[in-house]
Amino acid sequence: MDYLFGYIPLIIALHIFTKHSLRKLKNLPPSPLLNLPIFGHLHLLEKPLYRSLAKISDSYGPILLLQFGSRRVLVVSSPSSAEECLHKNDIIFANRPNLIAGKHIGNDYTTVVWSPYGDHWRNLRKISSIELLSTHRLEMLQSVRTDEIKDMIKTLHRYSDARQTVDMKTAFYDMMMNVMMRMIAGKKYYGENVEDIKMAKRFREIVHDTPRIVGATRIQDFLPVLRWLGAGGAEKRLVMLQKKRDMFMQELVEQCKKGMVSTAAGEVGRKDNTMIEVLLKLQEKEPEYYTDRIIRNLVMARGTNTSAGTMEWALSLLLNNPEVLKKAQTEIDNHIGNERIINESDIANLPY
Known part of the structure; x- marks a missing residue:
């Protein structure tokens, strides 16, 4: 031997x-x-x-x-x-590899993130760019972003008065999650003024579990032998996670449906401005394509981690390059002053 x-x-x-x-x-x-x-x-x-x-x-x-x-x-x-x-x-x-996460989290590779390049993907992308994330749609939802930025600034101000350290990564992430979920369903789940505490807790648990459970299956994508050797527990947890995600998003869809019915009946309701409501309007016209599953798939695609990460890196680079920070501050002082926060319409006048 x-x-x-x-x-x-x-x-x-x-x-x-x-x-x-x-x-x-x-x-x-x-x-x-x-x-x-x-x-x-x-x-x-x-x-x-x-x-x-x-x-x-x-x-x-x-x-x-x-x-x-x-x-x-x-x-x-x-x-x-x-x-x-x-x-x-x-x-x-254009295509992504067929990973385990795409099979389960991507609903068998049918979401805009995981779908292979073709007619279905092009249609999802068209809906996203025209109906959900168009310039007009983003302008309509500007107040949501402004509200959440103001709330974050107030929170930072309180921490500053109390001389407490702030984890900016968490602050940016919480703000972006609230912006995204208010755009999607008109609800916030982080920080203060959360209306539905139970739903917020469920949502935060799902968000917390997703990277951990998805990450546990990654090694099996590259070493499939681990699945054959009985290391399939991580994949089972992924299946259960997706069931929770689907159930949660379906509840949001049902709540929006009820809200639209109440508004149509003459009751006081929120304006038709959330992403789910836009998709439900399309569902009324083409129910065979805009199924609840398609709606869930479209609104699950988020960019919160990348947005929060970009802001965190930008802040880190500014703090580590004080001359650059000073130049940015001077431009803001000259064009905006210090009596109000920057509006999105100000960006054209802030080239630096």
Whole structure:
């Protein structure tokens, strides 16, 4: 038996040499030499992932090919290369891989985030850009964003008076979640003045559980053997999570339906300005396409993490570059003054 183990390094070396030779023959992008059987280049990854990939890119160039278990991954790390992929060859790179999260969280790859490029995806994108996120629609909902920004500023002011430390990442995230959910369903679930405490608690639990449970299934996307070895508990939790998400969003849809009926009957109701209400109006015209499932799928697509993360990074960079912060403050003082907060209409006069 011992002599068999002696062949293992030889087998690994042969595997690496074969992979390397095939890559050159196929004219594929550069790739780290140590491509292990089964695991590929997973052994090179460390947290945080973006720094790990940047380190590898520094050694192999702005475009490189990695093998994450059973999947090949193209890493593009320069602006010009990204433009080549996402602008000039956007249709080629339009699809997402069929990951476990897309199967369950993406309702079998039917949401705008997970749907493959085609008629269905184009229609979802058209609805999103014209009906939900058009300039006119965003202008109608400007008061929502203004309200939430003012609430956050008041909260920060109280913390400042009390000389308490503020976690800006959490502050930005809570604000963005409230903006998004008020645009979607007319409800806020974070901070003060939350109307439905029970619904808010359920929503926050779902939001908290989603990245944790989705993240637990990621390794199975690259090492499917783990699913066969009985590590399917994470996927079962993903299925249960999606049931909770669907149930919660369906309740919001039903509440909006009741509100629209009350308004039509002459009762005092909110204006028809939420995303769900817009989609329900379309459902009245084309019920065969705008099903409740389609509506749930459309309003579940959010950008809260990216928006909050962008603001956090911007604030961090400003604080670490005081001369830039001073220049921005001077421009605001000259054009806006200090008697009011900035409005979205002011942005055109604030080029810096």
